[in-house]
Amino acid sequence: MRLPWPLFLLPPLLVSLLLFVVPQIAFLRSSLFRNVGYGQTGSTLTVENYARFFTDEFYQAALLRTAALSLIDAAVCLAVGFPIAYRLARSRSRWRSTWLTLLVASSLVTVVIKALGMMILLSANGPLNQAVLALRLVREPLKLLNNDVGVVLGLVHYTLPLVILILFSVLQTIPEDLEAAARTLGAAPWRAVGRVVLPLAVPGLVAASLMAFNLAMGAFTSTALLGGGKVLTLPVLIQRKVVLEVDYPFAATIAVVLLASGVLLNVLVLRMALRLRRGAPAGTAA
């Protein structure tokens, strides 16, 4: 049907140019100026903010920590998410859509409230510690808050539902008959998953883990609350630079490094994934 479709693009494009391109450019540009205090910036271009970031071990450690926590989050989400998504994708239960909606619902409740729940759950005298103490798995309550463990658990809670949903939609396009075929050819169920489902799900695995990684790299709310100000990731540092030190140029610098390192890793992973990819994409087996 022919309607003047391209004209439709104008209003959203204008709005997003105004809200997106203009402010971003202004902001990123500010990383190239010196902070002169009181929220003011100097007038000469300089790269000294970047020099400071990459010479100060504190910031390097923060970058590494942010990336490491995000990688752990992505790995945990894949390991836990794949079996769950697989079970959902192969389920014929009429409760399946309820399970799926539960994922959507839990992912959409505001992160603040999730973090509050996690704080109760993980506290020294919280239900989790009460349980492991009662089972005599440990003698001392586990320290799960205000440290890396708490932050990773918060990140997993944030990204796991989305990872499961992505993996589910990919696994669903892999015909069950492929597994049945593998079975009749002598493959045990786990071999059928390993030799057929897993290779065909690679695009989904890549997409899901990148999404988890990217969200974790940018996560602020749950990290700030569950890290208790002791786990300083780049997003937390950005907020501190603005709120505590009113240093916009350096906040912008951290933001640029955060974005750039994220983009870099995405490109690397995607290139690796492209090299791995063979044959037809999943779902075209006909």
Added chain:
Amino acid sequence: MKLGRLIVTFVFALGYGFLLAPFLVILIASFAGGQSHYVVFPPTSFSVEWYLRLPAEYFRPALVSVGVALGAGLISTVLGILAAFALVRGRLPGRNLLKAYFNAPLQIPFVVTGIVFLQFYYLLYALTGARLLGTVWGLLGVHVFITLPYMVGAVAAVLERFEPSLEEAALTLGATRWSTLRRVTLPLIRPGVVAGALYAFVVSFGDVPASMFVVSSATTTLPVQLFYALEFDYTPALLALSSVVVALSMGAIFAVQWLLGVDFVQRGRAGS
């Protein structure tokens, strides 16, 4: 084989348990009696007193949150439908690039978005004298920015699976192009629109990091207020308040799924 199934079932239970546990402990703890200023779990006494004493200082932020989420949801819906149609039907050059562009706001950490807007509003004020910082309008701008990608994505996904023969059928039955759009196309993409709008609403309603820099004490949102409360002055009434928010958020999503039959999960064109 039995072992494999057992492991999968265990992981399934573990995963869902982990995802739902925080909401459950909040709900259970919210019914604790007594005045203690830390959480007692499990509660030693039962009472609904905190539900009767929901803190008044959260009413205004709640109102701001709902209002901004509705406003941003509505604006994003209109803009998102337009953009999705143009992207899917428009045969535009650089279509994939444009798609990536509309999705880009989600690639930027919301903390960064918040600070970008803070500076942008400063700049705007310096250049034009227009005051957006600390106003609802400024907040609305941020929220349109972060919700538009959801809307574009949701509608584009439905449009891409749309059967063109349905429109062709309407045209052969004598409908004009505009009335085909109105009577055939729009009703058929409604599930995508509803799902996208709900996503937009909930994302806007729940945001902290993008909003926290551009609100004033008069225009603060519910999640931002809660965030500062959790950092600085926790009271048990927050549990009751949070339970209400959780119930409303989850209730809304299940209601939309059951009443309108909207599927939030994209279905692949599965084989057999």
Added chain:
Amino acid sequence: MASVVLADVSKRFDGVAAVHDLSLEVRDGELLTLLGPSGCGKTTTLRMVAGLLQPERGRVLIGERDVTRVAPERRKVGMVFQDYALFPHLTVTENVAFGLRERAVPASERERRVREMLGLVRLEDQAAKFPHQLSGGQRQRVALARAVAYPPQVLLMDEPLGALDLKLRQAMQLEVARIQRTLRITTLYVTHDQEEALNLSDRIAVMDRGRLAQLGTGTEVYDRPATPFVADFLGRVNLIRGRVVGREGAWTVVRAEPHVFRIPGAVAVEGTEIVVGVRPERVRLIAGAEPAALALTGEVERSAFVGSLVRHYVRCAGDLVITAEDQDRKAAFAPGQRVVIEWDLDAVMTWSG
């Protein structure tokens, strides 16, 4: 090689019986077809032999061995799926070698075997391609080669030609028959296409709503169908429901309101409800003749030329339409012309109704 025995097998889905008390034997080396309309339980039966579905009751034996509770990977079956189920991420060679690798066949033997199989299905030159680079017929042959590569005791085929167009389907029928005879492998073949079944099978098992309606060779099933359903499903048939109202010498008189006609033999006692069937090619139309007593008459409504024969539709009183096929294509009738309907004496089939 081995035989397959199904003994009183039943399977339900959501409380609805898909297969009911089915007993069947596929003899060593034969090709037996499960024929029936969609939803008759033929694919369910096949999947129970493969082990992909578990029967609620009954037993499945492959070569004397009770495999009812044995997982598919331990059954030594090969299966060709409806949409082939080729692994899209593996080449033709890797697809065919899949089962050999799972069964830990040494690499050199594996290579030899794959080459042999690709030779058998004449795809040597496509070995390095991926499934999506092949035509439908080629994919079908890869699926077949993959299924028989590690010599299975039983070959199972689920509508393997269903996705192909008519010409290719006919060519592939010959191909399947050739390969099956070459390997002399016990084969259970599922189809809803009666011509395909007649073309390929040593014996045909016709299924009707989860039950075995008839088992026999093509000629047996076609010429002596056990039920009106079988007669109707294999080829065309004129079915007339009626009641035996009397005898007339060597004839039985049947009333099917408003008609009264006679059929040869003493079929049933008076008062019995019966179904009378006659194949269209055994019906003759006589124009301009005076109808004998107890004969059917009608008006020719339409004559259709369908290639090798002419098909006449005769409308009789009371909404009865009789189809007659004329392979000589000699007789011509004008629409509305009155005719007397006759049939060969040995052409009449009857069942209790």
